Amino acid sequence: MPFGEVVIGSPGSGKSTYCYGKHQLFSALNRPISIVNLDPANDNIPYPCAIDISQLITLQDVMREHGLGPNGGMLYCMEYLEANYDWLEDRLKELGKDAYVLFDLPGQVEISTNHDSLKHIVSRLQKSGWRLAAVHLCDAHYVTDASKYISLLLLSLRAMLHLELPHINVLSKVDLISQYGDLDFNLDFYTEVQDLSHLENALSASSPRYKALNLAICELVEDFGLVGFETLAVEDKHSMLNLTRAIDRATGYVFVPPPDTKVPEGAVPKPDAPSSQRPNTYSLLSSAVGPMHGPRTDVRDVQERWVDAREEWDAYEKVQWRREGEIVRKEAETVAKKNKIRERGAPDSK
Ligand SMILES: Nc1nc2c(ncn2[C@@H]2O[C@H](COP(=O)(O)OP(=O)(O)O)[C@@H](O)[C@H]2O)c(=O)[nH]1
Ligand SMILES: [Mg+2]
The missing domain is CATH 3.40.50.300 (P-loop containing nucleotide triphosphate hydrolases)
Known part of the structure:
Protein backbone atom coordinates (compact mmCIF):
# COMPACT_ATOMS: atom_id res chain seq x y z
CA MET A 1 0.00 0.00 0.00
CA GLY A 252 -0.75 4.16 10.20
CA TYR A 253 2.58 3.50 8.50
CA VAL A 254 4.68 0.72 9.94
CA PHE A 255 8.30 0.53 8.99
CA VAL A 256 9.71 -2.98 9.01
CA PRO A 257 13.46 -2.64 8.51
CA PRO A 258 15.11 -4.97 5.97
CA PRO A 259 16.83 -7.93 7.70
CA ASP A 260 20.34 -6.51 7.22
CA THR A 261 19.52 -3.09 8.77
CA LYS A 262 21.34 -2.10 11.95
CA VAL A 263 18.50 -1.48 14.42
CA PRO A 264 19.26 0.32 17.71
CA GLU A 265 19.08 -1.77 20.91
CA GLY A 266 15.57 -2.28 22.24
CA ALA A 267 13.91 -1.01 19.10
CA VAL A 268 11.25 -2.66 16.97
CA PRO A 269 12.01 -6.38 16.35
CA LYS A 270 13.39 -7.21 12.92
CA PRO A 271 11.13 -9.10 10.50
CA ASP A 272 13.23 -12.26 10.91
CA ALA A 273 13.01 -12.12 14.73
CA PRO A 274 11.54 -15.22 16.45
CA SER A 275 7.75 -15.18 16.58
CA SER A 276 7.90 -14.93 20.40
CA GLN A 277 9.32 -11.44 19.92
CA ARG A 278 6.67 -10.51 17.38
CA PRO A 279 3.29 -10.25 19.09
CA ASN A 280 0.10 -10.18 16.99
CA THR A 281 -0.26 -6.52 17.80
CA TYR A 282 3.20 -5.91 16.34
CA SER A 283 1.98 -3.64 13.55
CA LEU A 284 -0.34 -1.64 15.75
CA LEU A 285 2.21 -1.33 18.52
CA SER A 286 4.97 -0.20 16.23
CA SER A 287 2.81 2.43 14.63
CA ALA A 288 1.61 3.60 18.04
CA VAL A 289 5.06 3.95 19.56
CA GLY A 290 6.68 4.84 16.27
CA PRO A 291 9.20 2.91 14.29
CA MET A 292 12.54 2.17 15.93
CA HIS A 293 13.40 5.56 17.30
CA GLY A 294 12.79 5.58 21.05
CA PRO A 295 10.38 7.60 23.14
CA ARG A 296 8.44 10.66 22.02
CA THR A 297 10.05 14.02 22.74
CA ASP A 298 8.08 16.28 25.07
CA VAL A 299 7.61 19.86 23.89
CA ARG A 300 9.24 20.95 27.18
CA ASP A 301 12.43 19.27 25.96
CA VAL A 302 12.14 21.24 22.75
CA GLN A 303 11.74 24.40 24.83
CA GLU A 304 14.90 23.57 26.77
CA ARG A 305 16.87 22.61 23.63
CA TRP A 306 16.03 25.65 21.51
CA VAL A 307 14.80 28.37 23.90
CA ASP A 308 16.02 28.08 27.51
CA ALA A 309 19.44 26.48 27.16
CA ARG A 310 20.26 26.61 23.47
CA GLU A 311 23.92 27.64 23.90
CA GLU A 312 24.66 24.92 26.46
CA TRP A 313 23.05 22.29 24.21
CA ASP A 314 24.93 23.54 21.14
CA ALA A 315 28.21 23.25 23.07
CA TYR A 316 27.29 19.78 24.38
CA GLU A 317 26.38 18.53 20.88
CA LYS A 318 29.64 19.87 19.46
CA VAL A 319 31.57 17.75 21.99
CA GLN A 320 29.43 14.70 21.12
CA TRP A 321 30.00 15.18 17.39
CA ARG A 322 33.74 15.50 17.97
CA ARG A 323 33.70 12.24 19.95
CA GLU A 324 31.63 10.46 17.30
CA GLY A 325 33.97 11.80 14.59
CA GLU A 326 36.95 10.46 16.55
CA ILE A 327 35.31 7.00 16.84
CA VAL A 328 34.48 6.91 13.12
CA ARG A 329 38.05 7.99 12.26
CA LYS A 330 39.53 5.25 14.47
CA GLU A 331 37.20 2.62 12.98
CA ALA A 332 38.23 3.70 9.47
CA GLU A 333 41.92 3.43 10.45
CA THR A 334 41.40 -0.09 11.82
CA VAL A 335 39.58 -1.19 8.64
CA ALA A 336 42.33 0.34 6.48
CA LYS A 337 45.01 -1.49 8.52
CA LYS A 338 43.15 -4.81 8.20
CA ASN A 339 42.76 -4.31 4.44
CA LYS A 340 46.47 -3.58 4.12
CA ILE A 341 47.37 -6.78 6.00
CA ARG A 342 44.95 -8.75 3.80
CA GLU A 343 46.47 -7.24 0.64
CA ARG A 344 49.98 -8.21 1.78
CA GLY A 345 48.66 -11.73 2.38
CA ALA A 346 48.18 -13.64 5.62
CA PRO A 347 51.44 -14.25 7.54
CA ASP A 348 53.03 -17.63 6.79
CA SER A 349 51.81 -20.13 9.38
CA LYS A 350 54.88 -22.41 9.03
N1 LIG B 1 17.25 27.58 10.65
C1 LIG B 1 16.43 26.85 9.88
N2 LIG B 1 16.20 27.24 8.61
C2 LIG B 1 15.37 26.49 7.85
C3 LIG B 1 14.73 25.33 8.36
N3 LIG B 1 13.95 24.82 7.37
C4 LIG B 1 14.11 25.63 6.29
N4 LIG B 1 14.96 26.64 6.56
C5 LIG B 1 15.37 27.74 5.66
O1 LIG B 1 14.20 28.44 5.26
C6 LIG B 1 14.34 28.92 3.92
C7 LIG B 1 13.13 28.53 3.10
O2 LIG B 1 13.10 27.13 2.99
P1 LIG B 1 12.41 26.38 1.76
O3 LIG B 1 12.56 24.92 2.02
O4 LIG B 1 12.91 26.88 0.45
O5 LIG B 1 10.90 26.82 1.94
P2 LIG B 1 9.63 26.52 1.02
O6 LIG B 1 9.36 27.75 0.20
O7 LIG B 1 8.52 26.26 1.98
O8 LIG B 1 9.94 25.32 0.17
C8 LIG B 1 15.66 28.35 3.40
O9 LIG B 1 16.63 29.36 3.49
C9 LIG B 1 15.97 27.21 4.35
O10 LIG B 1 17.36 27.00 4.50
C10 LIG B 1 14.99 24.95 9.73
O11 LIG B 1 14.47 23.97 10.29
N5 LIG B 1 15.85 25.75 10.44
MG1 LIG C 1 9.85 25.03 -1.96
Whole structure:
Protein backbone atom coordinates (compact mmCIF):
# COMPACT_ATOMS: atom_id res chain seq x y z
CA MET A 1 0.00 0.00 0.00
CA PRO A 2 1.55 3.36 -0.99
CA PHE A 3 1.86 6.09 1.66
CA GLY A 4 2.44 9.79 1.29
CA GLU A 5 2.80 13.18 2.92
CA VAL A 6 1.17 16.21 1.33
CA VAL A 7 3.64 18.90 2.40
CA ILE A 8 1.91 22.28 2.49
CA GLY A 9 2.65 25.68 4.06
CA SER A 10 3.29 29.33 3.19
CA PRO A 11 6.23 30.27 0.94
CA GLY A 12 9.50 29.99 2.82
CA SER A 13 8.06 27.85 5.63
CA GLY A 14 10.66 25.17 4.85
CA LYS A 15 8.77 22.62 2.71
CA SER A 16 11.52 21.82 0.20
CA THR A 17 14.20 21.81 2.92
CA TYR A 18 12.07 19.41 4.95
CA CYS A 19 11.65 17.08 1.95
CA TYR A 20 15.40 17.10 1.39
CA GLY A 21 16.15 16.53 5.10
CA LYS A 22 13.69 13.66 5.25
CA HIS A 23 15.19 12.10 2.14
CA GLN A 24 18.62 12.15 3.78
CA LEU A 25 17.29 10.74 7.05
CA PHE A 26 15.26 7.94 5.47
CA SER A 27 18.11 6.99 3.14
CA ALA A 28 20.32 6.62 6.23
CA LEU A 29 17.62 4.51 7.94
CA ASN A 30 17.22 2.34 4.84
CA ARG A 31 13.59 3.37 4.72
CA PRO A 32 11.93 3.89 1.30
CA ILE A 33 11.28 7.44 0.18
CA SER A 34 10.62 9.33 -3.05
CA ILE A 35 9.93 13.01 -3.53
CA VAL A 36 7.44 14.40 -6.01
CA ASN A 37 7.79 18.08 -6.78
CA LEU A 38 4.36 19.59 -7.45
CA ASP A 39 5.55 23.20 -7.25
CA PRO A 40 5.79 24.44 -10.85
CA ALA A 41 7.80 27.48 -9.66
CA ASN A 42 10.38 25.34 -7.83
CA ASP A 43 13.37 25.86 -10.11
CA ASN A 44 16.02 25.27 -7.46
CA ILE A 45 15.15 21.77 -6.27
CA PRO A 46 17.61 20.65 -3.57
CA TYR A 47 16.57 16.97 -3.47
CA PRO A 48 16.60 14.04 -5.87
CA CYS A 49 13.24 14.31 -7.58
CA ALA A 50 11.33 11.17 -8.61
CA ILE A 51 8.59 13.11 -10.44
CA ASP A 52 8.68 16.77 -11.35
CA ILE A 53 5.60 18.76 -12.37
CA SER A 54 7.82 20.94 -14.55
CA GLN A 55 7.90 18.02 -17.02
CA LEU A 56 4.17 18.64 -17.41
CA ILE A 57 3.86 22.40 -16.97
CA THR A 58 5.88 25.36 -15.69
CA LEU A 59 4.66 28.58 -14.13
CA GLN A 60 6.74 30.69 -16.51
CA ASP A 61 5.16 29.13 -19.61
CA VAL A 62 1.67 29.61 -18.19
CA MET A 63 2.32 33.26 -17.31
CA ARG A 64 3.73 33.95 -20.77
CA GLU A 65 1.13 32.08 -22.80
CA HIS A 66 -1.96 33.12 -20.85
CA GLY A 67 -0.92 36.57 -19.64
CA LEU A 68 -1.46 35.57 -16.02
CA GLY A 69 0.28 36.84 -12.89
CA PRO A 70 2.21 34.50 -10.58
CA ASN A 71 -0.78 33.72 -8.38
CA GLY A 72 -3.32 33.12 -11.14
CA GLY A 73 -0.66 31.19 -13.04
CA MET A 74 -0.10 28.92 -10.06
CA LEU A 75 -3.80 28.14 -9.74
CA TYR A 76 -3.91 27.42 -13.48
CA CYS A 77 -1.01 24.96 -13.03
CA MET A 78 -2.88 23.14 -10.27
CA GLU A 79 -6.03 22.94 -12.41
CA TYR A 80 -3.92 21.66 -15.29
CA LEU A 81 -2.43 18.98 -13.05
CA GLU A 82 -5.90 17.95 -11.95
CA ALA A 83 -7.04 17.75 -15.58
CA ASN A 84 -3.95 15.63 -16.33
CA TYR A 85 -4.25 13.45 -13.25
CA ASP A 86 -3.41 10.38 -15.39
CA TRP A 87 0.05 11.84 -16.02
CA LEU A 88 0.71 11.89 -12.28
CA GLU A 89 -0.93 8.53 -11.63
CA ASP A 90 1.10 6.75 -14.33
CA ARG A 91 4.37 8.07 -12.87
CA LEU A 92 3.36 7.27 -9.31
CA LYS A 93 2.60 3.68 -10.36
CA GLU A 94 6.20 3.37 -11.52
CA LEU A 95 7.34 4.04 -7.92
CA GLY A 96 5.79 0.73 -6.87
CA LYS A 97 3.02 -0.46 -4.55
CA ASP A 98 5.08 0.16 -1.40
CA ALA A 99 6.20 3.67 -2.24
CA TYR A 100 6.52 6.33 0.47
CA VAL A 101 6.16 9.68 -1.22
CA LEU A 102 6.58 13.31 -0.13
CA PHE A 103 4.56 15.69 -2.29
CA ASP A 104 6.27 19.09 -2.21
CA LEU A 105 3.56 21.66 -2.92
CA PRO A 106 3.56 25.36 -3.83
CA GLY A 107 3.33 27.91 -1.01
CA GLN A 108 0.14 29.69 -2.14
CA VAL A 109 -2.12 29.10 0.82
CA GLU A 110 -5.35 29.09 -1.18
CA ILE A 111 -4.23 25.82 -2.79
CA SER A 112 -4.73 24.11 0.56
CA THR A 113 -7.49 26.31 2.01
CA ASN A 114 -9.96 27.27 -0.77
CA HIS A 115 -9.01 26.06 -4.21
CA ASP A 116 -10.38 22.64 -5.19
CA SER A 117 -7.71 21.11 -7.43
CA LEU A 118 -5.39 19.80 -4.71
CA LYS A 119 -8.38 18.52 -2.74
CA HIS A 120 -9.64 16.61 -5.80
CA ILE A 121 -6.18 15.19 -6.59
CA VAL A 122 -5.77 14.06 -2.98
CA SER A 123 -9.17 12.37 -2.88
CA ARG A 124 -8.48 10.55 -6.19
CA LEU A 125 -5.20 9.30 -4.75
CA GLN A 126 -7.00 8.11 -1.63
CA LYS A 127 -9.58 6.30 -3.75
CA SER A 128 -6.82 4.44 -5.55
CA GLY A 129 -5.40 3.22 -2.23
CA TRP A 130 -2.95 5.91 -1.10
CA ARG A 131 -2.72 6.50 2.66
CA LEU A 132 -1.98 10.22 2.97
CA ALA A 133 -1.41 12.82 5.68
CA ALA A 134 -1.14 16.58 5.27
CA VAL A 135 2.01 18.01 6.85
CA HIS A 136 1.45 21.74 7.24
CA LEU A 137 4.67 23.65 7.92
CA CYS A 138 4.29 27.01 9.67
CA ASP A 139 7.27 29.26 10.40
CA ALA A 140 7.73 29.32 14.21
CA HIS A 141 8.31 33.05 13.89
CA TYR A 142 4.51 33.40 14.04
CA VAL A 143 4.41 32.57 17.73
CA THR A 144 6.38 35.69 18.60
CA ASP A 145 3.28 37.88 18.19
CA ALA A 146 -0.21 37.10 19.49
CA SER A 147 -2.14 38.35 16.46
CA LYS A 148 0.20 36.58 14.02
CA TYR A 149 -0.23 33.41 16.02
CA ILE A 150 -4.02 33.70 15.78
CA SER A 151 -3.81 34.11 12.00
CA LEU A 152 -1.72 30.93 11.97
CA LEU A 153 -4.35 29.07 13.99
CA LEU A 154 -7.05 30.14 11.57
CA LEU A 155 -4.97 29.19 8.55
CA SER A 156 -4.21 25.77 10.04
CA LEU A 157 -7.86 25.13 10.89
CA ARG A 158 -8.91 26.20 7.41
CA ALA A 159 -6.45 23.78 5.76
CA MET A 160 -7.57 20.94 8.06
CA LEU A 161 -11.24 21.46 7.24
CA HIS A 162 -10.60 21.90 3.53
CA LEU A 163 -8.31 18.95 2.78
CA GLU A 164 -10.00 16.50 5.17
CA LEU A 165 -6.81 14.47 5.59
CA PRO A 166 -5.10 13.22 8.74
CA HIS A 167 -3.30 16.44 9.49
CA ILE A 168 -0.10 17.42 11.28
CA ASN A 169 0.62 21.11 11.81
CA VAL A 170 4.28 21.85 12.43
CA LEU A 171 6.07 24.88 13.84
CA SER A 172 9.11 24.82 11.57
CA LYS A 173 12.56 26.44 12.11
CA VAL A 174 12.09 26.15 15.86
CA ASP A 175 15.90 26.34 16.17
CA LEU A 176 15.67 30.05 15.29
CA ILE A 177 13.07 30.90 17.91
CA SER A 178 15.46 32.15 20.59
CA GLN A 179 16.68 34.81 18.15
CA TYR A 180 13.30 36.52 18.16
CA GLY A 181 13.44 37.56 21.82
CA ASP A 182 11.44 36.33 24.80
CA LEU A 183 8.13 34.59 24.11
CA ASP A 184 5.02 35.61 26.08
CA PHE A 185 4.46 31.93 27.02
CA ASN A 186 6.32 28.65 27.05
CA LEU A 187 6.37 26.73 23.78
CA ASP A 188 3.81 24.15 24.99
CA PHE A 189 1.19 26.93 25.23
CA TYR A 190 1.57 27.50 21.48
CA THR A 191 1.76 23.82 20.48
CA GLU A 192 -1.07 22.51 22.64
CA VAL A 193 -3.57 25.34 21.87
CA GLN A 194 -5.40 24.74 25.16
CA ASP A 195 -6.58 28.00 26.70
CA LEU A 196 -6.31 30.86 24.23
CA SER A 197 -8.02 33.37 26.54
CA HIS A 198 -4.54 33.87 28.05
CA LEU A 199 -3.68 35.78 24.86
CA GLU A 200 -5.95 38.64 25.92
CA ASN A 201 -3.23 40.74 27.54
CA ALA A 202 -0.80 40.20 24.71
CA LEU A 203 -3.51 41.21 22.22
CA SER A 204 -4.28 44.40 24.16
CA ALA A 205 -0.63 45.35 23.77
CA SER A 206 -0.03 44.30 20.16
CA SER A 207 -3.33 45.00 18.34
CA PRO A 208 -5.93 46.57 20.67
CA ARG A 209 -8.13 47.60 17.72
CA TYR A 210 -8.78 44.01 16.64
CA LYS A 211 -8.74 42.46 20.09
CA ALA A 212 -12.44 41.49 20.10
CA LEU A 213 -12.20 39.98 16.61
CA ASN A 214 -9.04 38.07 17.55
CA LEU A 215 -10.62 36.71 20.72
CA ALA A 216 -13.69 35.59 18.75
CA ILE A 217 -11.37 33.71 16.35
CA CYS A 218 -9.68 32.12 19.37
CA GLU A 219 -13.05 30.89 20.60
CA LEU A 220 -13.86 29.46 17.19
CA VAL A 221 -10.53 27.62 17.00
CA GLU A 222 -11.02 26.26 20.51
CA ASP A 223 -14.57 25.14 19.74
CA PHE A 224 -13.30 22.95 16.89
CA GLY A 225 -10.60 21.56 19.19
CA LEU A 226 -8.61 20.32 16.20
CA VAL A 227 -5.52 22.50 15.98
CA GLY A 228 -2.25 21.57 17.65
CA PHE A 229 1.37 21.70 16.55
CA GLU A 230 4.46 19.54 16.41
CA THR A 231 7.83 21.25 16.18
CA LEU A 232 10.69 20.90 13.71
CA ALA A 233 14.33 21.91 13.44
CA VAL A 234 15.23 20.23 10.19
CA GLU A 235 18.91 19.65 10.93
CA ASP A 236 18.21 18.09 14.32
CA LYS A 237 17.90 14.30 14.02
CA HIS A 238 15.75 13.93 17.15
CA SER A 239 13.36 16.57 15.95
CA MET A 240 13.01 14.87 12.55
CA LEU A 241 12.47 11.46 14.15
CA ASN A 242 9.88 12.83 16.54
CA LEU A 243 7.93 14.38 13.68
CA THR A 244 8.29 11.18 11.66
CA ARG A 245 6.66 9.28 14.52
CA ALA A 246 3.75 11.71 14.66
CA ILE A 247 3.20 11.38 10.91
CA ASP A 248 3.47 7.58 11.02
CA ARG A 249 0.84 7.53 13.75
CA ALA A 250 -1.45 9.66 11.56
CA THR A 251 -1.08 7.52 8.42
CA GLY A 252 -0.75 4.16 10.20
CA TYR A 253 2.58 3.50 8.50
CA VAL A 254 4.68 0.72 9.94
CA PHE A 255 8.30 0.53 8.99
CA VAL A 256 9.71 -2.98 9.01
CA PRO A 257 13.46 -2.64 8.51
CA PRO A 258 15.11 -4.97 5.97
CA PRO A 259 16.83 -7.93 7.70
CA ASP A 260 20.34 -6.51 7.22
CA THR A 261 19.52 -3.09 8.77
CA LYS A 262 21.34 -2.10 11.95
CA VAL A 263 18.50 -1.48 14.42
CA PRO A 264 19.26 0.32 17.71
CA GLU A 265 19.08 -1.77 20.91
CA GLY A 266 15.57 -2.28 22.24
CA ALA A 267 13.91 -1.01 19.10
CA VAL A 268 11.25 -2.66 16.97
CA PRO A 269 12.01 -6.38 16.35
CA LYS A 270 13.39 -7.21 12.92
CA PRO A 271 11.13 -9.10 10.50
CA ASP A 272 13.23 -12.26 10.91
CA ALA A 273 13.01 -12.12 14.73
CA PRO A 274 11.54 -15.22 16.45
CA SER A 275 7.75 -15.18 16.58
CA SER A 276 7.90 -14.93 20.40
CA GLN A 277 9.32 -11.44 19.92
CA ARG A 278 6.67 -10.51 17.38
CA PRO A 279 3.29 -10.25 19.09
CA ASN A 280 0.10 -10.18 16.99
CA THR A 281 -0.26 -6.52 17.80
CA TYR A 282 3.20 -5.91 16.34
CA SER A 283 1.98 -3.64 13.55
CA LEU A 284 -0.34 -1.64 15.75
CA LEU A 285 2.21 -1.33 18.52
CA SER A 286 4.97 -0.20 16.23
CA SER A 287 2.81 2.43 14.63
CA ALA A 288 1.61 3.60 18.04
CA VAL A 289 5.06 3.95 19.56
CA GLY A 290 6.68 4.84 16.27
CA PRO A 291 9.20 2.91 14.29
CA MET A 292 12.54 2.17 15.93
CA HIS A 293 13.40 5.56 17.30
CA GLY A 294 12.79 5.58 21.05
CA PRO A 295 10.38 7.60 23.14
CA ARG A 296 8.44 10.66 22.02
CA THR A 297 10.05 14.02 22.74
CA ASP A 298 8.08 16.28 25.07
CA VAL A 299 7.61 19.86 23.89
CA ARG A 300 9.24 20.95 27.18
CA ASP A 301 12.43 19.27 25.96
CA VAL A 302 12.14 21.24 22.75
CA GLN A 303 11.74 24.40 24.83
CA GLU A 304 14.90 23.57 26.77
CA ARG A 305 16.87 22.61 23.63
CA TRP A 306 16.03 25.65 21.51
CA VAL A 307 14.80 28.37 23.90
CA ASP A 308 16.02 28.08 27.51
CA ALA A 309 19.44 26.48 27.16
CA ARG A 310 20.26 26.61 23.47
CA GLU A 311 23.92 27.64 23.90
CA GLU A 312 24.66 24.92 26.46
CA TRP A 313 23.05 22.29 24.21
CA ASP A 314 24.93 23.54 21.14
CA ALA A 315 28.21 23.25 23.07
CA TYR A 316 27.29 19.78 24.38
CA GLU A 317 26.38 18.53 20.88
CA LYS A 318 29.64 19.87 19.46
CA VAL A 319 31.57 17.75 21.99
CA GLN A 320 29.43 14.70 21.12
CA TRP A 321 30.00 15.18 17.39
CA ARG A 322 33.74 15.50 17.97
CA ARG A 323 33.70 12.24 19.95
CA GLU A 324 31.63 10.46 17.30
CA GLY A 325 33.97 11.80 14.59
CA GLU A 326 36.95 10.46 16.55
CA ILE A 327 35.31 7.00 16.84
CA VAL A 328 34.48 6.91 13.12
CA ARG A 329 38.05 7.99 12.26
CA LYS A 330 39.53 5.25 14.47
CA GLU A 331 37.20 2.62 12.98
CA ALA A 332 38.23 3.70 9.47
CA GLU A 333 41.92 3.43 10.45
CA THR A 334 41.40 -0.09 11.82
CA VAL A 335 39.58 -1.19 8.64
CA ALA A 336 42.33 0.34 6.48
CA LYS A 337 45.01 -1.49 8.52
CA LYS A 338 43.15 -4.81 8.20
CA ASN A 339 42.76 -4.31 4.44
CA LYS A 340 46.47 -3.58 4.12
CA ILE A 341 47.37 -6.78 6.00
CA ARG A 342 44.95 -8.75 3.80
CA GLU A 343 46.47 -7.24 0.64
CA ARG A 344 49.98 -8.21 1.78
CA GLY A 345 48.66 -11.73 2.38
CA ALA A 346 48.18 -13.64 5.62
CA PRO A 347 51.44 -14.25 7.54
CA ASP A 348 53.03 -17.63 6.79
CA SER A 349 51.81 -20.13 9.38
CA LYS A 350 54.88 -22.41 9.03
N1 LIG B 1 17.25 27.58 10.65
C1 LIG B 1 16.43 26.85 9.88
N2 LIG B 1 16.20 27.24 8.61
C2 LIG B 1 15.37 26.49 7.85
C3 LIG B 1 14.73 25.33 8.36
N3 LIG B 1 13.95 24.82 7.37
C4 LIG B 1 14.11 25.63 6.29
N4 LIG B 1 14.96 26.64 6.56
C5 LIG B 1 15.37 27.74 5.66
O1 LIG B 1 14.20 28.44 5.26
C6 LIG B 1 14.34 28.92 3.92
C7 LIG B 1 13.13 28.53 3.10
O2 LIG B 1 13.10 27.13 2.99
P1 LIG B 1 12.41 26.38 1.76
O3 LIG B 1 12.56 24.92 2.02
O4 LIG B 1 12.91 26.88 0.45
O5 LIG B 1 10.90 26.82 1.94
P2 LIG B 1 9.63 26.52 1.02
O6 LIG B 1 9.36 27.75 0.20
O7 LIG B 1 8.52 26.26 1.98
O8 LIG B 1 9.94 25.32 0.17
C8 LIG B 1 15.66 28.35 3.40
O9 LIG B 1 16.63 29.36 3.49
C9 LIG B 1 15.97 27.21 4.35
O10 LIG B 1 17.36 27.00 4.50
C10 LIG B 1 14.99 24.95 9.73
O11 LIG B 1 14.47 23.97 10.29
N5 LIG B 1 15.85 25.75 10.44
MG1 LIG C 1 9.85 25.03 -1.96
